[in-house]
Amino acid sequence: MSVKASVFIATSLDGFIARPDGSIDWLNEANAVVPSGEDCGYAEFIKSVDVLVMGRNTFEMVLTFEAWPYEDKRVVVLSSKPLIIPAGLPSTVSASSESPDVLVERLSAEGTQRLYVDGGKTIQRFLAAGLIDDITITLIPVLLGQGRPLFGPIENDITLALMATRTFEFGFVQVKYRVARREYNIIKEVTP
Numbered sequence: 531m532s533v534k535a536s537v538f539i540a541t542s543l544d545g546f547i548a549r550p551d552g553s554i555d556w557l558n559e560a561n562a563v564v565p566s567g568e569d570c571g572y573a574e575f576i577k578s579v580d581v582l583v584m585g586r587n588t589f590e591m592v593l594t595f596e597a598w599p600y601e602d603k604r605v606v607v608l609s610s611k612p613l614i615i616p617a618g619l620p621s622t623v624s625a626s627s628e629s630p631d632v633l634v635e636r637l638s639a640e641g642t643q644r645l646y647v648d649g650g651k652t653i654q655r656f657l658a659a660g661l662i663d664d665i666t667i668t669l670i671p672v673l674l675g676q677g678r679p680l681f682g683p684i685e686n687d688i689t690l691a692l693m694a695t696r697t698f699e700f701g702f703v704q705v706k707y708r709v710a711r712r713e714y715n716i717i718k719e720v721t722p
């Protein structure tokens with residue numbers, strides 16, 4: 531399988547991607563002090579992505595934005611329930627209830643090279659399936675105390691290797707990790 535799956539996300543220092551009700555006002559507030567022209571690498575990252583896979587909760591949050599932010603980028607929204615894609619969205623947006631394995635297999639067969647996986651639960655499912663290759667986290671200097679976590683319970687440790695760090699003078703810290711291959715993590719689990 532040649533498709534590479536990446537996470538590019540912002541969290542509070544205590545590891546939350548949203549408040550318990552899904553709101554990201556704290557992130558918008560933090561972004562308000564970012565100098566114009568600074569996007570912490572997002573434009574370069576999104577340019578490298580063929581398909582964005584997001585969970586239903588993230589999709590619903592994005593629908594509240596003033597405009598659809600992904601232009602004609604292919605987007606797959608995951609939900610176990612029937613999902614209505616609003617008529618105004620590009621035809622490149624589709625819904626799916628496939629498991630991460632099946633979806634990645636299909637997209638790979640269709641020639642996809644790089645996936646952007648977004649949404650906490652969705653990232654957790656892809657990680658559990660051993661399907662995430664790299665994770666870029668922009669740490670926002672705020673503690674929320676509670677909220678929707680980026681990471682959750684896992685059956686086995688997942689080993690990561692640091693690829694890069696960046697610090698921004700306005701207080702953000704960005705860390706990029708490569709996720710060790712699933713085979714490595716499974717072998718590590720059974721090796722004393």
Ligand SMILES: NC(=O)c1ccc[n+]([C@@H]2O[C@H](COP(=O)([O-])OP(=O)(O)OC[C@H]3O[C@@H](n4cnc5c(N)ncnc54)[C@H](OP(=O)(O)O)[C@@H]3O)[C@@H](O)[C@H]2O)c1
Pocket residue numbers: 538539540541546547548551552553554557584585586587588589591592608609610611626627628629630648649650651652653655678
């Ligand atoms: N800080 C950031 O940079 C950042 C980035 C992205 C999102 N967010 C925020 O994070 C929140 C969303 O994260 P979240 O953890 O709540 O959820 P999420 O991952 O966006 O969505 C979870 C939902 O996705 C569906 N889903 C995921 N994988 C599936 C699969 N393989 N098959 C079928 N359905 C699947 C399920 O929907 P059903 O229940 O319909 O089955 C599940 O309940 C939002 O508030 C968003 O604003 C923040």
